[in-house]
Structures are given as C-alpha cells and as structure tokens.
Amino acid sequence: MPHDVTMPQLGMAQDAGRLTQWLKAPGDAVTKGDALFEVETDKATMEVEAQASGFLTHVTAAEGEDVPVGQVIARISDSADAAGDSPAPNDSPAQDNLPEGREVTMPQLGMAQDSGVLVGWLVELGAEVGADDLLFEVETDKATMEVPAGIAGYLAATLAQAGDAVPVGQAVAVIAANRPDNTVARGMAAAAPPPKAGKEPEPAKAAPPAASKPAAPHAPAPQPAGDRILASPKLRRVALEKGLDLARLVQAGHPQPYHMRDLEVLEGLPAEAPASQTGMAVQAIRLDAECAQDGFVPFALWAAEAQGMTDADALLAGLAGASLGGAVTVAIERFGQQRAFAVPDHRHLSAVTECDAAPDLRLRDLRATHLRTVTIGAEDVPVLTLMQAGAGLALVLECSPDQLAPDGAIALLSEFAGRMQDPLRHLL
Template identity: 70%
Template sequence: MPRNETSGFGPHDVTMPQLGMAQDAGRIVSWLKAPGDKVAKGDALFEVETDKATMEVEAQASGYLTHVRAQAGEDVPVGQAIARISESADAAEDDAAPAPAAESDTASDAEDTLPEGREITMPQLGMAQDSGVMVGWLVEPGAQVGADDLLFEVETDKATMEVPAGAEGYLAATLAQKGDDVPVGQVVAIIAAEKPANPVSRALTQAAPAAPSPAPQAAPEPPAAHPADTPAASSVALPASGRILASPKLKRVAQEKGLDLGRLVAAGHPQPYHMRDLEVLENLPADAPAPQPGTTPQAMRLEAVVAQDGFAPFAASVAGTLDDADALLAGLAGASLGAPCIVAIEHVGVPRAFAVPAGRRLSGVTESEDAPGLLLRDLRGSALCGVALGAEDVPVLSVLSKGDGLALVLECDPQHMAPAQAIALLSEFAGRMGDPLRHLL
C-alpha cells in the first residue's frame, strides 16, 4: 500500500501521490477516514484510482484528518494537497493556506510577478520521496514546448530522471535552478499559452509565491545507525561481481566528499546503498578489513518442484482487474521474502523491476526504477529443463516448466542471505506458485 506522507511532528499536508511515471492525476474513489477522525501513521487514509490500478494510500503521520479539499469522484493533479493531518480535530481552516502576505513581500517589482499558465510541480517519483534535486533545465526560458517534450532533469535518493512538460505552450517561468532541493508538489515552472515577453527565471531561495502549500518540514534521512530497520530489499543484496549498487544521489554525494563506496562492500554492509548508508560510510574505521581472497563460501543452489502449476490459471482468473502477470509474479516472489523489497522479472531482454510492499495486496505492486534485491527469471516458455548459472549480483529465482508443474531454482551467494533464509524463501515461493490463493489468506 502506498504511503502518502513522511513522518514527523506538526501538521502535514496530504497530497495526491504519483503511483506511476505516466500519471499526472488520480481520482479519489473514497475517503476511508472522515474529517475530524483520529489517524495513526500507517492507517489507510483514502482510495485512489489511476489508469493502471486502484490503491489504498496510507497516512505517514499521526493526528486528525482536517481540511479535506477533494471529494469522491474528483480528479486531482499529482502533488496537489487534498487534506491535512493536524494536531487537533478543530484545527483552523485558514491554517491550510500559506499567508498571502508572503507573495507581496517577495514580489518586489513587476519582473517578479509570475505569469499566468499551467503550473508544473516537482513530481513524486517514489513513494518515500519528499523532495528532488534539480539537475538542470532541458529547455530555455521562453522556448516553446510540447506536452511530451523533456522539460527538466531531477535527482532523488533512488534515481535520476527526465521529466516531460505535460502541457503545450511556452516556458514562461522557471522557479528552481540547478542544485535546488525542491519539495514534492512545489511549483518549479509555469507554461503559458502565449510567448512571454520577459520570462521569469529564479532559484528556489528567491521566494516562491506560487508554492501550493506552506514550507514543508523535510523529514531527515532515516538514521543509519539502525540497519536492522531497513527493508529486506537492502539486506539480501551483496554483489558477487564487484559492481556496486547505489543510488545516484549517494554516488554524487560520496564523490563530492571523497568517500569510497567500496569500503561499505569491504565492511560487508548489504547493498543496494542509499543516502541512509552515508553515515555508516563516514563512520567506518580506517582499518575496515576487506574480505580475504579465497574465503568466499561456495554459492548456494536450492531446487524445488511444484507438482501442479497454479500460477497460470490464477493469473488468467484475475486478468480483469490485475492484468500485469509480471507484477503478480513479482508480488508472490517478494512476499516470500517476508518484507518490502524490489523484485526484477526477466524473460528475454530488459528486466522489469517492481516494488513489492508489505502485506498481501497484490494490487499494491508497482513498477520501480530502483535496483532489485531479488531477480526472478521466468523461463516457463523456454526449452530449458534446468539451470546452474552460479551466484550473481543478487539472489536469482528461476522458474521452469516441468510437466504439468514447475521447477524452481534459487541460486545465491551465501553473503546474499543465510541458508535458513534461502530455504524459507524457496519454500514460501513454491507454496504460492502451487496455490496462489494461499497468498491471500
């Protein structure tokens, strides 16, 4: 289930999340809490429908639901505030909007007056993202753009991506510059219908009268001193090939600080690495020992046989509502790990990665740009009857046809996971592939 907020103190705006890269709006199906209701972090707050799926969205803050601005049936742009979680049920309505005086104070002359047009906001490219770093603009101020033209490049903790304009017109204002860390939902540009005589261009710190909400309270990075709190996607991946799996943001910051990510590998810290691992890297002792050559245990290889393939008929039966068989397969594999993770599905060609949340809701599985912690090779359509490829960057589950049933093979380096964890993973996955309905119980 997607999470809408970041934890912290004080009031929190609830915004329409971006559940897919091509999504620019979502429809409120229903509110699962009424205005004034007490809300706990993790409670299902509302249900949203996109062109891909219908999902429940969790609150990531505790308090009371107030300032509900969108009702069931309304289409809401991504990043737009739709409610607030306040410290009390009777929070004043005028707390929901930023003070208009801020605009008059900051727009000191006519050049600072923003043109009218379509506001472009910092998108939410991942469910845990609360801001993005502006890498650069791909279009000059005043230039004409099409809806599908790439407008700017943004970097999050997980990836660096190019963002399309989403509207036709002229780039009349750019309200953030290279290096600015922009909160999700903050207006970064305005696309006008007419060519502007004097395009506005300024940094985020030069005031933002077009901001849709009060200055957000950015949540700090999760403390790296508690690696046990990180999801299983990080705890199962340690490359055997020597390639380091790390987010673009961490790579950039580490390079700026002169830090070597290889020291995390040498210390046995599990991959992939994110910004939360920066503190661990900075605090590593200077003499962190590297693994000695020749001491790596032999790769593990486990096999299981499923007498009757239950997945194919299950996927066909739910195709009306869950039509992505790869997402279903990723959901069953990820759930077998017992914690949120990223699972890549590979047939022939480029693998597709999926974020598998906690719980048993297969509809909550979404495509992801993150590095996977588990790779599943679907070889059911091939003539292969067995595989023995050795350990790779992450644990690999291979699925092959075997008569009316399936043959399952798990290969991984012992540093990926403990033997007991590997046995549990393959056993759980075999049970789900034989009878997918058990996953829902």
C-alpha cells in the first residue's frame, strides 16, 4: 500500500524545514528505517527515516526547497514504476471568516507520528497568552503532553475540539496580535473537505427485520497494552496531590484516556479495604530539578576544540552514565531517533563508545522544543528528560521503584543536574 512521505516537525515552533539532500533517488528501493532525506531547521540538521518499505516515487520537493511541515513531498510505492498522479497537496481547514493572526499547528512529537488527539484546551477562547503559556494538551500513542503557545497574543480561534485527531502540521488555533472582536471555535468536522465527485455508492440492502431486543451498551474505548495508564498530566498531578490511584479507574472499567473531568468519578469510587503489603499498588517515582545555567553547551565546544571529542551525544551519555554509576548503557533519544552508548565504570569521557546494547538509562533530549513540563510515567528503563528553561535547564526523572530505589533516584538526578550545570566537576 502506498505511503506518503511528509515534511516532519522537528521542533515545537517549526512551521517549515529546508530539504537539504535526498539520500535516495526516485525509483530506489527503501527499507523502513533507512535514512531517506536530510532536513534543516533553524536549530539542527537531521536525517529523516523512511516509515515504510517499498520504492521511492512521486518526488515533488527539490533539494534546497523550504517545505511547510506536514506537506507531502514523495511517496513510497509498491513498485519503482508505480503509475498515478503525484501526491495531492494536504487538505487544510477552510480559512474563511478566520481572524487575522498566526497559526498554531499540531506538533510532531515523534518521527513516526502523523497525527495527534487534542485532549483539551488550557486557555479560554479570547484570552491573552504568552509564548511560554501552555495552550493545549495533545495525546499520541506514546504520551500525553502539554503544548505551549509559542506565540504571544490573544487566542482568536480554535480549529479543533477535544477528542479530534489532527494531522501533524495542520492548524489547530489562531493567535492574534490584538484582542479580537469576534472569536471562532470549531472542530475538525467543519474543516473536512467535501467528498470528491464520483460514482455514487450503491445503497445498502435493507436487512430483514429482526426481533426487538434491548440496545447494546457502548463498547468501552480500547485500553493501552501493558500496565501503562493514559491520563493527562494535569490529572496525574492532581491525583498524586490528593493521594488518589488512577489504577482504580482501570479496575472500575472506566474508559481511557483519563482527563480532569474523570477526577469526580475517581473521587466517587467506594473506599477500598486496606491492601496487604504484597498486594499494594506502588506509585511511580517522578523527580524534578532545575539548573540555573546550562554549562553543557560551552563544555561540549571546549571538548571538541581542545580534546577532539566532537560527539556531543557521547559526552551527554557519559555525564548521565557517571551519575547512575557503574558500567552502563545510556540511550540518547531525540524526536524518536535513538543512539546507545556504552559508558565505562570511570570518568574518562573519551572512552564512551556507541553500541547496540539495550539501555540501562534513557535520556530524552527535548531542548530543541518549547516543552516545559512532561509527565509520561515509568517506562521499561529509568528516563531522564532534559528541557530548556530560560538560560538554564529543567530535568525530570521518571522510573518505577523496582528500577531505582527512592534514594538512588534522588542521587541520580542530583548528580546529573550538578554535572549539567558545571560539567568540569566531572573531571575533578
């Protein structure tokens, strides 16, 4: 089945990317995971992987061209000589009667993500917002995150409603420079293009009358695989403050994902009998830290010029691995792409080498985004999330108690925060 190749969003404020180089030629065979092309933004140049296997066809973007996020630039087809029209341009919401202003688009939070579900708006329509103010919550198959506005002004239009699945790069809001006289609120249904003219489908044949029976209840929403609970960051925080366990909603059969409107349901559940020590639910560990200044960037420049250590990811993995202690494997993850590094049981950063081993610790680098808060929950290994916070850094550690004891988690985050603020202390 053909697969459209689109321009990815590599940063929260990015609305276009420059296609610097195609790494495959039209007609070439590609395998899912192959580097397909290079894209340049104002912060980085990255290789973008193919998300399907087949043959590269219908290339519509040239090297050096600036392409809007979400626009189709090629297709991966079943054969090299696949016939057919070029990929159609992306349908976008009707723009009539919209207030003037800058659009906020659905961000791409992972390289394989092609859409996100809008969980809810965090700002009232018509209200003033700052560039760093949280505007809405978005849910993907991996996480629920709060997205900042990225633009200062007034929320003049919302183009999606809670529960709408919005394609990456499509506008979800308009922020005006001045307070709008009229605001617009509509959902994705209003933005859907009319059906194309063509052969009318045949009407379905009437089913024979059936015996009357009670209406079947609505099927519950599909639940995530494993033990992960889908819930908005705000609900997670409030439930933790109130000492409430979201797992009780799962046990009660309440459909996921959970939002603040489900708090009343959770509070209304009957009290549980005291659980035995062995059967007691255990809360995941989450710790936050801040660095007043980012010392890693100048340290990486010094290491490259004075010591010849040019791989900044290896340096970052070395500082994180030394904070965990012992000989470990640290994975650096950035926009869905991951590199693993073997960190030896000593402080020699020059001995950190890239490897294919499963990680003991994952470091998710979100410094190139506008994200300021992240709540994903415990994963298969402890996860350190690194974000920009003004001139400094914000760090979040999430893990389960069986991965790290509370004192070990505190030591890891404290050590890593100290090394990121003053990396030279690692050399002492």
